[in-house]
Amino acid sequence: MLTLAALAACAAATGAADRITGHTFATRSEVHAPNAMAATSHPLATQIALDVMKAGGSAVDAAIAANAALGLMEPTGNGIGGDLFAIVWDPETRKLHGYNGSGRSPKSLSLAEFERRGLSEVPSHGPLPVTVPGAVDGWFALHGRFGRRTMAENLAPAIAYARNGHPVHEVIAYYWDRSVPRLSKWPGFREQFTIDGRAPRRGETWKNPNLANTLQQIAEGGRDAFYKGGIARTIDAYFKANDGFLSFDDLAAHEGEWVDPVSTSYRGYDVWELPPSGQGIAALQILNLLEPYDLKAYGFGSPEHVHLFTEAKKLAFADRAASYADPEFYRSPVERLISKAYARERGKLISMDRAMPAVEPGIIPQLNEGDTIYLTTADADGMMVSLIQSNYRGMGSGMAPPGLGFILQDRGEQFVLKQGHPNSFAPGKRPFHTIIPAFVTRDGKPWLSYGVMGGAMQPQGHVQILLNLIDFGMNLQEAGDAPRIQHDGSTEPAGQAEPMADGGRIELETGFPYETVRALMRKGHSVRFADGPYGGYQAIMANPHGGWTGASESRKDGQAAGY
Structure with missing residues (x-):
């Protein structure tokens, strides 16, 4: 049952409470289905995933087909120019399998080159932040192990929509319009991602025949068509002509990596994330720090709830800034970071009465010298997929090679341009990654596949969804609709990585009582309201x-549906 505080907060956020039961009236009901389910950030992608599973495809086939469609339909968040991470529950082996499909920096680009150009941070757009895109490799790796239909069949729906067109949805149109002025300066963007220099409007038909041709080449020629064929050569020539460094050799050398997910227990539930180079273990650290507290008794939206969550986040993010990086260059002490003993030690720093203005990492490294899509699918055999894919910042770098119909990611912006930092730029290195899929098991059985897209909000969102489900008794849709918390201002593992000194800022979505805001201010928190930075949820x-x-996320265009 929800507490009164939760009812009040959620009712304020979503509009009303049910007149009979008094429970939160969510934006919509949970969706139930006996055979298969898909939840994505676009209704057409959800329907594609269901069609694939109805035709005998696995949850992995459905996820690939939906992801390909989202690259066309939601280019503001993803595409084949970006990276991919996934967690798959295999009902045959009753095991979780993780895949890190992130790409590396160009081997011909060095830290000295940034210094020569007088840069203290990697630029957000243009050729310098571009890293090898890993999504297509990720599709084929997942398909090779868990696919049932051919890749040509999986890509066919996206190819058809790219050729014939589809109406652009509202939230996507809004972000597309914001991206056009920033990215039109880069070669190939205006020609391939605008209509006479403007973004497509809500409901307007969008076609991308160049992307249809690219996907057709991949369907016919496999992953090598992308990494070792004509597509790779077009990318190589484009960057040579535009002061870039990404090369054919970088693409040809790319390999993703199967990894073992890592976990912690939270009140009897086993929560699974992927290890670095991503930030997933931050969610596990936060949960460990919160477990000793009776959040259910405090209630959703209470000062204690928001304060404890914020302080735990600060502690986890201090370690995130210091110790999360490409494991081939720095071996993060993951087991120690996600241990209960470490949480007990670090938790002593939390005061119920006062906010921490500054936080040092608990482990000092010993060196070894917004926008994203999330989707999840489940099939009739019990396979579940938790998949996240991104171009990083909005529509990516703006670099759109001619005739290919996609934009390269700007994930390299997440590197630090400082010698000696675990996440310091180096040739052939994977940058710190924000995109993280999540999974929860209980008693060795699959319980929940979910994610919350959106930069540094992602581990914060992962934790809040679980608190809403486990501590505050919300159902699956209510847990996503409830007003969210985002703490901003922690030390970052990217850019100039300046340490937090002022305690950062709590951003609260509409729906938290003003009594909570005042109580937080008395504890020394800086509190503000903000629209938009609260992520996107599917489960x-x-x-x-x-x-x-x-x-499905009520703040986006998406849909959960099944059959």
């Missing part, structure tokens, strides 16, 4: 009575 839960339950 599928195993129904204990059989079948699946789905939920």
Whole structure:
């Protein structure tokens, strides 16, 4: 049952409470289906995923097909110019499998080159932040192990929509319009991603025949068509002509990596994330720090709830800034960071009465010298996929090679241009990554596949969804609709990585009581309201009575649906 505080806060956020039960009236009901379920940030992508599974495809086939469609339909968040991470529950082996499909920096680009150009940070757009795109490799790796239909069949729906067109959805149109002025200066963007120099409007038909041709080449020629064929040579020539460094050799050498997910327990639930180079273990650290507290008794939206969450986040993010990096260059002490003993030690720094203005990392490294899409699918055999894919900042770098119909990511912006930092730029290195899929098991059985897209909000969102489900008793849709907290201002693992000194800022979505805001201010927190930076949520839960339950983000265009 929800607490009164939760009811009040959620009712304020979503509009009302049910007149009969008094429970939160969410933006929509949970979705239930007996056979299969898909939850994505675009209704057409959700329908594609369901069509694939109805035709005999696995949850992995469905996820690939939906991801390909989202690269066309939601280029503001993802595409084949970006990276991919996934967690797959395999019902045959009853195991979780993780995939890190992130790409590396160009081997011909060096830290000295940034210094020569007088740069203290990697630029946000243009050729310098571009790293090898890993999404296509990720598709084929996942398909090779868990696919049932051919890749040509999986890519066919996206190819058809790219050729024939589809109406642009509202939230996507808004972000597309914001991106056009920033990115039109880069060669190939205006020609391939605008209509006479402007973004497509809500409901307007968008076609991308160049992307259709690229996907057709991949469908016919496999991953090598992208990394070792004509597509790679076009990318190579484009960067040579535009002061860039990404090369054919960088693409040809790319390999993603199967990794073992790591976990911690939270009140009897096993929460799984991927290890660095991503930030997933920050969510595990936060959960460990919060577990000793009776959040249910404090209530959703209470000063204690927001304060404890914020202080735990500060502690985890101090370690995130210091110790999360490409494991081939720095071996993060993951087991120690996600241990209960380490959480008990670090948790002593939390005061119930006062906000921490500054936080040092608990482990000092010993060196070894917004925008994203998330989707989840589940099939009739019990396979579940938690997949996240991104171009990093909005529509990416703005670099759109001619005739290919996609934009390269700007993930390299996440490097630090400082010698001796675990996340310091180096040739052939994977940058710190924000995109993280999540999974939860209980008693060795799959319970929840979910994610919350959106930069540094992602581990914060992962934790809040679980608190809402486990501590505050919300259902799957309510857990996503409830007003969110974002703490901003922690020391970052990217840019100039200046340490937090002022305690940062709590951003609260509409719906938290003003009594909570005043109490937080008395504890020394800086509190502000903000629109928009709270991420995007999709989830599928195993129904204990059989079948699946789905939920989708009310702040985006998405849909959860099943059959």
